[in-house]
Amino acid sequence: MSQSLQKQIPLTERGHRVFDMVRKFARGAEEIEISLISTTGEYLRFGNNELGQSQSTKNRTLSVRLSSGKKQARTTTGRLEESFIKKAVEKAVSQLKTSPEDPDYLPMLGQQSYQTVSRYHTRTVEESAETKAGYVGRAIELARDNKLLASGVLGTSVDEGLIINTSGLESHYRGTGGYFSLTMDADNGNQTGYALSTFADISELDAPKVSETALERAKLNKAQMEVQPGKFDVVIDPHAWSEMLFFFIVSASAGYSPDFGTRQYKEGRSYLSGRIGEKIMGENVILEDDVYHPLQMGPPFDGEGYPKSKLTLVENGELRSLASSRISAHRYQDAKPTGHELPLPNPLGETPTNLVIRGKGPTRTTEELVGELDKGLLLTRLWYIREVEPRTKTLTGMTRDGTFLVENGEVKRPVKNLRFNQSLLELFSNIEKFTEPVRNTSFTGTAVLEPGVLAKDFNFTSVSPF
Amino acid sequence: MGRKALKPTEDWEADVNSTKDLGEQLAKVCLETASRDNATYADIRLVNTVIETVSMINENPASEESNDLGAGIRVLYQNTGWGFASTDEVDPENIRETTRKALSLARGAAKIGSRLTLAKEPTHVASWESPRKKDSLTVPTETKFEVLEDATSRMKAEGVVARRSQIISTKIEKYFANSEGSRIYQDIAQTGAQIVVAAKGPSGIQRRSEQQYALEGYELIDAMDLPGKAPVLTKEVLELTRAQGLKEGRSDVIISADQLGLQVHESCGHPIELDRVLGYEANFAGRSFLSPDQLGKLQYGSEHVNIVMDATLAHGQGLGTFAYDDEGVESQRKYAIRKGKFVGYLMSRGTSQSVGEPRSNGCMRADTYQLPIIRMTNVSLEPGDWDYDELIEDTKDGILMVANYGWSIDQKRYNFQFNCEKGYRIKNGSIGELIRGPGYSGITPEFWNACDAVCNRKSWTLWGTPNCGKGQPQQVMGTGHGASPSRFRNIRVFGAS
Secondary structure (H helix, E strand, C coil): CCCCCCCCCCHHHHHHHHHHHHHHHCCCCCEEEEEEEEEEEEEEEEECCECCCEEEEEEEEEEEEEEECCEEEEEEECCCCHHHHHHHHHHHHHHHHHCCCCCCCCCCCCCCCCCCCCCCCHHHHHCCHHHHHHHHHHHHHHHHHCCCEEEEEEEEEEEEEEEEECCCCEEEEEEEEEEEEEEEEECCCCEEEEEEEEECCHHHCCHHHHHHHHHHHHHHCCCCECCCCCEEEEEECCCCCHHHHHCCCEECCCCCEECCEHHHHHHCCCCCCCCCCCECCCCCEEEEECCCCCCCCCCCECCCCCECCCEEEEECCEECCCECCHHHHHHCCCCCCCCCCCCCCCCCCCCCCEEEEEECCCCECHHHHHHCCCEEEEECCEEEEEEEECCCCEEEEEECCCEEEEECCEEEEEECCEEEEEEHHHHCCCEEEEECCEEEECCCCCEEEECCEEEEEEEEEEECCC | CCCCCCCCCCCCCCCCCCHHHHHHHHHHHHHHHHHHCCEEEEEEEEEEEEEEEEEEECCEEEEEEEEEEEEEEEEEECCCEEEEEEECCCCHHHHHHHHHHHHHHHHHHHHCCCCCCCCCCCCCEEEEECCCCCCHHHCCHHHHHHHHHHHHHCCCCCCEEEEEEEEEEEEEEEEEEECCCCEEEEEEEEEEEEEEEEEEECCEEEEEEEEEEECCCCHHHHHHCHHHHHHHHHHHHHHHCCCECCCCEEEEEEECHHHHHHHHHHHHHCCCEHHHHCCCCCCCCCCCCCCHHHCCCCECCCCCCCEEEECCHHHCCCCCCCCECCCCCECCEEEEEECCEECCCECCCCCHHHHCCCCCCCCEECCCCCCCEECCCEEEECCCCECHHHHHHCCCEEEEEEEEEEEEECCCCCEEEEEEEEEEEEECCEEEEEEECEEEEEEHHHHHHCEEEEECHHHCEEEEEEEEEECCCCEEEEEEEEECCEEEEEEEEEECC
16 A cells, blocks of 8 residues: 555646635635645554554645735635535635734735746655555564664655635645654663654665664663763754754744744844844854755745745854745835745744755764764754743753763763753854754754754753653 | 545535534444454544634734544554554545555554553443533634734733734534444534733843633633733733843742643653553653553652542543543543552553553544544642642742743653743742743652642632644644642742843
8 A cells, every 4th residue: 555545636626626616605805815735644653663553644625815905814624525615715705804904915926937846756655555664664673683662653745735816826836755763762761762864755765774873872872871961062963953943943932933034023023133134153054944955845935825035044153134025025125025924814924944054164974073072972862942031042952862972082871861951042153063964854844954063062951860 | 455546526525514424424334344354443533623713913813714524543453453544535435445544554563563452441322512601613703803902902012022812712523433332422612812922121032921721612712801911911021021030049939820730741741641651652752750660659749749630521621621532431530649659641442451450541532634642631730728828928938930931851751841931039928029031940750749738729720731742743632731839849940041
């Protein structure tokens, strides 16, 4: 069995049929937009050396946005039969009458042209569950042979989306994705090792390498010593910290609102407000939003169908630019749309969706970074990260699944897990060396390309009993 | 597989005037297919969900209503392998095919699985409707916008940089059937709201917020009085921009009920999930320090600490209240911690026997499209004896911690850190100076053993946590947590910079 057993009506064809139905029922609406999203996934989830939670999921969502004057309303349905579409549209028509005017409303976007991105890989779709179960089975076998327990997931997904509106816009995207995340552990989680690989094309997956990395780290991460919390130089593995880097672009201070958007910046909601042109991190750091990067995922257009531009958000450590949209360009004379709007209506503001974080100059491998660390810690996974203070972007979180003491460029022994309270901006002022960025998926599902780093003075504040 | 491609069935019209009737029809197809293909056990959930979200951020309104109908099918093959498949195409042909897909996954899992036994559960044939006084989905969107506009307009002030408010109304109809004969229909209404105000001042951006989510109708929104709360929160957030921080040190702390509810969620609710303990979550959510050898032995907290797992309506109208869980087990009330001792887990039919329990306590939950896993129901700290005013009067030198800002805990649930939106110094039995961004941290059993006072039912609230994440791919679930203000001695405290 594979994910290719889907009904064969193309989404674009179905989308046009649906759009015709919506137009028929949307009485009183001056403008109409539909977005039709289809998501299928197959996940082989295992734990305790058993393949216990395998699942296959499929669902589609039709979202209808109607507008009249400066009023707009959106309804969503998971059903594509005419009676359900009628009901959803009638609800939107009813909401349209009673919604307050949106002072930022702009007429819908007309026809656009997009740079092609090629992100649909047939093999990811057609790979059989048996073959994928084989990858998992071998990981479990390896764990058993070494008296360890394997747990994790091998998942593949197909995302397809279509936006059509009455101004002539038609935006279509489909892409595949997947990941193999593996933990091997023993002694009730006191001994653990972790590895992750993400892919768009499952041919990229080197499953034995993922298994070997998790095994190697688990075998090493035994009988940990306790180190006193304090400042340590660190090497952070490139797969260790996507959750932490997510906080570059989102703040808890205004209720989990994105920070790199023009509207938030101008309204003073962002921790970056007033800091364009200011050096906010080290000169060797480049922070970009680039949907066209070959390792990135997702469509080349935003939530209203506007083409995405590549943005250089931080260069030479200096805050250079922000994500923007048609609304911002309409509100503020110095803003131009960059294709970073969320589906409308969107009072939150714009946000980067395809972060690429990299260093200037030659890169190293993670092993080379460890080799260049005189004394410090190798961090293989950071976990449960939350904002403590927005101005300095101070974050707290824990290490897990393998934290190792490094001396004279060699991994000496494992240490017990540590809590950190660390300013992200300060950390990015203390990075000395980088690896090439790798693709990761953050816990919100967006793709982040992130490097491994060697950084000075990472601030640990307490220690766990394991 | 060699099966012919399915013919399109988009013209098939589901009769969702009755989720129950449709569920009965599709359950027959699913369970017959599973039986014919030699499944040991099968169940199906048909779920019809309507969610309306109405928001205001500053002057910008947004509303959305979503309606989703889908089915999740779970199959056990040869008592050894589980398979699960879900679909949003709820016609008989697709249900048959989705059942076969689940079976195919179950057969694959059986090849590398070990023998499973489901704990016995009586067969239930039942219908249940959660209580609500005013159906929130029938309250006009216009009325909700009026409340939110009123609230956000009352948060306007010099220095305020963000004003947000939101009302969420949810109705979930579930029809569950299994191969053992259970047939259960549940109609669940949940409502929630949040207001947030952020202000910028000498200490950077500060935030004040308030939220509540419950198994209620629009009466919750009426009772919350968002417009009435808005100016109070605004005054406080402006004061916080000028307030002092907190120096690192040790102090007695009194933790407000809302903050303590989250503390219970993170440091008790998660570590008592038996699937974590057994290693099924080791790759993402993590494991637990509460291993089975500690059951009935570990002094998790002081004698004042009693924590229940209670999904029954008698406990309150929480996000973890229901009549039956998502594998058809009746809701129950059990102790996790009694007089400080660790005595029980959140369990499922497939796991309870591993810790010697003959019956699941009904904690399997999931959204439509995902496999049910062990989730918190209402995990609550039982009320103690103290009047709140007496507790303050009894505290010579301490910090009152109020309203969560951030939370973090290690994967075995030992080392935690919580940051709050605001705090107050307590001196000689009186609440004094306002503190911005106070935090506290500790090691779970040390912290709960430092509890010397829990306030009584007069200040006990069942809080709703709508966004608990677990599983891969990640599932989000609402949980309930009752708590009243409580005191903890000699805790590490600190403040934002």
